Amino acid sequence: MPLDVRLLDKGLSVGEALAAFNSAHGAAGGVVSFLGKVRPDGDVRALELSHYEPLTLPAMRELAKTARDRFALDGALVWHRIGVMTPGEAIVLVATAARHRRDAFGAADYLMDHLKSAAWLWKRERRADGWHWIEPRGQDREDIARWD
Amino acid sequence: MAVTILFLGPLRDLAGQQTMEVEAPLNWSGLLEAVRPEVAGQLGEQRVNVACAGKVLADKTELQAEDGDEVALLPPVSGG
Numbered sequence: 001m002p003l004d005v006r007l008l009d010k011g012l013s014v015g016e017a018l019a020a021f022n023s024a025h026g027a028a029g030g031v032v033s034f035l036g037k038v039r040p041d042g043d044v045r046a047l048e049l050s051h052y053e054p055l056t057l058p059a060m061r062e063l064a065k066t067a068r069d070r071f072a073l074d075g076a077l078v079w080h081r082i083g084v085m086t087p088g089e090a091i092v093l094v095a096t097a098a099r100h101r102r103d104a105f106g107a108a109d110y111l112m113d114h115l116k117s118a119a120w121l122w123k124r125e126r127r128a129d130g131w132h133w134i135e136p137r138g139q140d141r142e143d144i145a146r147w148d
Numbered sequence: 149m150a151v152t153i154l155f156l157g158p159l160r161d162l163a164g165q166q167t168m169e170v171e172a173p174l175n176w177s178g179l180l181e182a183v184r185p186e187v188a189g190q191l192g193e194q195r196v197n198v199a200c201a202g203k204v205l206a207d208k209t210e211l212q213a214e215d216g217d218e219v220a221l222l223p224p225v226s227g228g
Contacts, residue, residue: 036228049227052156052220054202080227092228112228121227122157133158134226 002075003064007057009083012090021077021095028074028097032104034112040087046126048084049091056120063114071107073098078111080121113143149215153182157223159196162186172215179211179219190223197222 004021014035022031038047051057064076077095085091094111098104115121117140124133151174155163163184170182179198180188190196191208198208199220205211213219 050157052154052199052222054218055199055204055220055222116228117225119225119227120222121225122223123226124158133161136224136226140226 003061003068004075004077004079005057005061005064006079007051007060008079008081012079012081012093014090014093017077017079017093018095021075021097025074025097027099028104029099030101030104031095031097032101032108033077033093033095034108035090036092036112038085038087038089038091043128044087044125045128046084046086047091048124048126048131049080049082050122050124051082052120059118059120060115063111063119067096067107067111070110071096071098071103073103073107076107076111078115080115080119082121110147113140113147116140117144151213151215152218153179154218154220155187156220157225159187159190159221159223162190172213172217174211174213174217174219176209176211183221187221191221195224 018033060078064078068076074097079093081091092115094108096104096107117136124131150169151172153168155166160166198205198211199222200211200213201217
């Protein structure tokens with residue numbers, strides 16, 4: 001399974017996912033993983049991610065292919081949650097396997113920057129006074145611009 | 149059949165609904181007339197994209213939706 005790209009509407013088991021990814025890439029010299037979680041910020045009670053079926057997953061697959069080619073990856077795992085999550089829960093899990101560590105680190109960084117500001121996902125938070133849509137941050141746009 | 153307009157993310161709140169049906173065919177000026185002025189204002193922004201029949205339009209003003217097409221209005225994203 002060279003590229004494993006999924007949208008998940010339920011919680012993900014990080015340990016199992018990484019163990020399977022690792023054993024599927026026995027020839028890799030290194031595996032890097034990143035787990036993004038819902039930050040317990042202030043009065044945030046829940047976070048909801050919505051997607052658009054015809055675009056979101058196909059574009060994530062294209063992103064994973066681009067990362068594989070750019071960083072000479074043996075494989076990549078890109079799992080993103082959708083639906084409602086609570087603080088502390090996993091939102092995104094990215095893992096990359098490569099012959100050498102720099103490619104694995106670079107690809108995980110590249111994938112995360114693009115998932116943050118170029119994947120077809122929309123995020124809103126529920127606070128004490130109701131739901132609020134999250135605007136993309138200037139920092140996210142600067143992060144993705146590093147790869148141009 | 150008609151054209152279905154789908155409002156994603158914060159545009160759903162601005163539109164006051166998730167979807168609306170309009171008569172086919174639908175072009176850019178027809179789209180701007182069909183939606184609420186608040187939504188039409190957002191559509192003018194460069195960072196708001198439009199997809200038709202599952203494809204993001206390189207130039208949204210070239211929209212040509214036919215019978216049965218879904219037109220999705222895509223505001224700036226925020227994932228991760």
